[in-house]
Amino acid sequence: MFKTVKKYLQKDFSWIPHENPTHSYPSLTGKLLLRHEIPYEDEIVDQLLAQSILVKVTSIESYPWGHRCRRCGNTKSYLFAKMPHATCGQDCLYCRSCIQMGRVIECEPLFYGSSGFEWTAHEHPCHWDGDLTIHQQKAADELVSLVQKGSGEKLVWAVCGAGKTEILFPALTEALEKGKRICLATPRTDVVRELLPRLQKSFPDVNIQALYGDSPDKAGDAPFIIATTHQLLRFAHAFDVMIIDEVDAFPFHNDVSLHYASERAAKPQASTIYLTATPRKKQKRRIRSKHLPVVFIPQRFHGHPLPVPQLKLTPTLHRYLQKGELPPKILQIIVHQQQTKRQLLLFLPSIKIAEQMASYLKERNFEVQSVHAEDSQRAEKIQAFRKKEYRVLITTTILERGVTFPSVDVYVIDAGHVVFDEAALVQIAGRAGRSPDDPTGDVIFYHIGKTDEMLDAVESIRYMNKLGRKL
Amino acid sequence: MRCLICHVETIPDVTWVTFWKPSVQKKICQECEEQMDKITASFCPGCHRPGHEGVCHDCEKWEKTNPGLLERNVAAFPYNEFNKELVARWKYRGDFVVLDAYKEHLQNVWLSSFFKGRQVLSVPLSSKRLDERGFNQSEAISYALEEEPFSVFERSHSEKQSKRGRKDRMQSENPFRLLHPISDPVVIVDDIYTTGRTVRHMASLLKEQGCPSVSSFTIFR
Numbered sequence: 001m002f003k004t005v006k007k008y009l010q011k012d013f014s015w016i017p018h019e020n021p022t023h024s025y026p027s028l029t030g031k032l033l034l035r036h037e038i039p040y041e042d043e044i045v046d047q048l049l050a051q052s053i054l055v056k057v058t059s060i061e062s063y064p065w066g067h068r069c070r071r072c073g074n075t076k077s078y079l080f081a082k083m084p085h086a087t088c089g090q091d092c093l094y095c096r097s098c099i100q101m102g103r104v105i106e107c108e109p110l111f112y113g114s115s116g117f118e119w120t121a122h123e124h125p126c127h128w129d130g131d132l133t134i135h136q137q138k139a140a141d142e143l144v145s146l147v148q149k150g151s152g153e154k155l156v157w158a159v160c161g162a163g164k165t166e167i168l169f170p171a172l173t174e175a176l177e178k179g180k181r182i183c184l185a186t187p188r189t190d191v192v193r194e195l196l197p198r199l200q201k202s203f204p205d206v207n208i209q210a211l212y213g214d215s216p217d218k219a220g221d222a223p224f225i226i227a228t229t230h231q232l233l234r235f236a237h238a239f240d241v242m243i244i245d246e247v248d249a250f251p252f253h254n255d256v257s258l259h260y261a262s263e264r265a266a267k268p269q270a271s272t273i274y275l276t277a278t279p280r281k282k283q284k285r286r287i288r289s290k291h292l293p294v295v296f297i298p299q300r301f302h303g304h305p306l307p308v309p310q311l312k313l314t315p316t317l318h319r320y321l322q323k324g325e326l327p328p329k330i331l332q333i334i335v336h337q338q339q340t341k342r343q344l345l346l347f348l349p350s351i352k353i354a355e356q357m358a359s360y361l362k363e364r365n366f367e368v369q370s371v372h373a374e375d376s377q378r379a380e381k382i383q384a385f386r387k388k389e390y391r392v393l394i395t396t397t398i399l400e401r402g403v404t405f406p407s408v409d410v411y412v413i414d415a416g417h418v419v420f421d422e423a424a425l426v427q428i429a430g431r432a433g434r435s436p437d438d439p440t441g442d443v444i445f446y447h448i449g450k451t452d453e454m455l456d457a458v459e460s461i462r463y464m465n466k467l468g469r470k471l
Numbered sequence: 472m473r474c475l476i477c478h479v480e481t482i483p484d485v486t487w488v489t490f491w492k493p494s495v496q497k498k499i500c501q502e503c504e505e506q507m508d509k510i511t512a513s514f515c516p517g518c519h520r521p522g523h524e525g526v527c528h529d530c531e532k533w534e535k536t537n538p539g540l541l542e543r544n545v546a547a548f549p550y551n552e553f554n555k556e557l558v559a560r561w562k563y564r565g566d567f568v569v570l571d572a573y574k575e576h577l578q579n580v581w582l583s584s585f586f587k588g589r590q591v592l593s594v595p596l597s598s599k600r601l602d603e604r605g606f607n608q609s610e611a612i613s614y615a616l617e618e619e620p621f622s623v624f625e626r627s628h629s630e631k632q633s634k635r636g637r638k639d640r641m642q643s644e645n646p647f648r649l650l651h652p653i654s655d656p657v658v659i660v661d662d663i664y665t666t667g668r669t670v671r672h673m674a675s676l677l678k679e680q681g682c683p684s685v686s687s688f689t690i691f692r
């Protein structure tokens with residue numbers, strides 16, 4: 001009984017088969033699939049089952065007090081439901097938590113695919129000929145030895161614009177030369193899309209696949225996978241090297257099922273690398289207590305310090321925002337800003353206010369666009385801004401990560417709003433000064449009263465700049 | 472209690488009136504309920520199209536081509552964007568329990584439709600669909616109305632066969648076959664009335680075999 005309780009309370013992956021016979025089906029390797037996700041006829045599936053290349057596992061664990069979905073780890077009773085199931089004639093329990101990826105139902109098994117596929121060892125896979133800075137090199141070396149060692153984890157705490165993708169290259173090279181399988185997981189589809197061409201260019205002969213909600217590639221049969229964290233729900237004991245980008249970001253942060261899936265997707269002996277610019281309190285605790293090895297990169301790749309946000313008290317702010325307007329003072333500053341070469345990134349707390357502000361500024365003849373998470377033209381608008389086809393981009397917090405523009409000033413309007421937590425504000429400030437040609441930029445937080453989050457963000461940026469100077 | 476749709480915690484509001492009564496546990500939060508909306512006030516008497524005064528254009532057209540085939544359709548909710556998404560979740564993702572969100576109002580509309588007592592007929596699914604989905608949506612709705620559905624149709628497979636006689640377009644394209652005739656008034660229960668073609672396909676078969684009156688009842692219009 002005690003054992004059962006423990007099994008329920010902790011993440012337990014002992015149900016994943018330990019035998020992994022070799023085979024020649026990359027698309028099944030290290031997968032956890034529903035029957036309809038396996039692109040083979042029953043005859044072939046039966047053969048694969050007989051050879052233990054596929055193994056049926058129970059899909060939903062039942063305990064006297066509850067359940068657990070083995071695909072997403074859900075244990076919340078309100079995310080399970082029963083239905084009269086026509087296929088089997090019984091009342092069956094299914095998981096509502098991961099139903100977006102196809103229904104897991106108790107009477108149907110999940111299929112685990114043996115991780116025994118031999119991935120090719122690449123000779124000199126990396127064609128990138130850039131140089132790493134001293135700090136970058138130091139971090140890169142530590143990651144290489146982590147990959148060599150096998151099991152273990154490391155957090156890379158790198159400021160925005162540290163060039164953390166490049167820091168990975170030596171470790172990726174090491175893994176690919178040894179025929180190891182890699183996954184780079186990130187919460188955002190945007191980032192997956194952006195990373196694919198960059199990595200493919202640097203590793204031109206490696207089969208790299210991008211997996212996200214509506215990605216053209218669905219097979220997941222490559223030795224190097226870039227995926228949104230959601231896609232990990234289909235993997236189990238698949239990867240030798242697991243890199244989790246933006247561990248602190250929504251939806252990864254606080255989403256139990258994504259933690260469950262990413263832990264399961266890695267092999268028991270995997271090297272796990274976390275990348276972040278803004279660790280959360282829990283990670284900081286683990287760092288301080290030396291439970292999580294960390295490597296700092298406090299300086300940007302171009303060597304200039306991070307722009308420190310200026311906090312500007314604007315007591316009348318809410319009164320104007322309610323009318324869909326800006327206080328004259330701020331408007332005046334924007335007018336001046338627009339006479340410089342830099343573009344302007346304007347952050348607002350909600351989609352509604354962002355759109356109001358876009359039309360407010362449009363009426364005043366600014367070249368302006370607003371963009372938000374569900375915007376169908378998001379990618380195009382961002383691309384156009386990058387090409388400098390217009391001058392002001394208004395957005396909500398969704399743009400704070402991963403997306404870079406060479407030369408911008410960044411203003412946050414109503415920075416005290418709850419959506420702007422410390423991590424978000426650090427990320428937002430990190431949009432400025434990204435290019436060596438223009439390594440600075442004005443970052444201004446307009447507020448009606450300083451919040452702890454604003455002060456913590458400023459302190460964290462100052463701290464990194466201090467570390468950077470020491471090096 | 473969590474909202475069945477968006478999973479936020481729903482707190483039953485306590486007022487002086489509700490304080491003395493046993494509180495009714497709401498299955499959905501107020502915000503979701505508002506977005507689901509309801510068909511009230513004005514609607515087409517023929518098909519329940521919301522926001523329409525008098526008989527709508529579609530119904531007029533049907534009356535010209537196939538007069539009296541379908542007595543009327545009754546629907547409870549408008550097929551708006553929010554509901555479209557929920558239908559996708561319910562039918563295509565197979566989240567069966569989403570239906571419960573509509574149940575209470577659906578039962579009320581059912582009782583005020585005066586269909587109760589009629590023979591309730593379900594719409595068949597192809598066996599492939601049924602296998603994927605794991606339930607028949609039309610039957611699920613009937614059970615939610617606390618009615619026992621009758622399955623008197625089947626999906627006809629051979630399309631070539633139906634191309635022989637082309638006297639009636641309605642019939643030549645009919646994807647259904649009637650397994651046995653019914654001599655009492657019936658109501659066909661389905662999830663959505665869009666063009667009204669599906670129920671009329673079924674109605675034409677029923678009427679040919681002597682059914683006196685065919686109506687339909689759907690969640691959405």
Ligand SMILES: [Zn+2]
Binds near residue numbers: 071096097
């Ligand atoms: Zn699940």
Ligand SMILES: [Zn+2]
Binds near residue numbers: 108
């Ligand atoms: Zn079943």
Ligand SMILES: [Zn+2]
Binds near residue numbers: 474477499500
């Ligand atoms: Zn809700």
Ligand SMILES: [Zn+2]
Binds near residue numbers: 515517520530
């Ligand atoms: Zn009508």
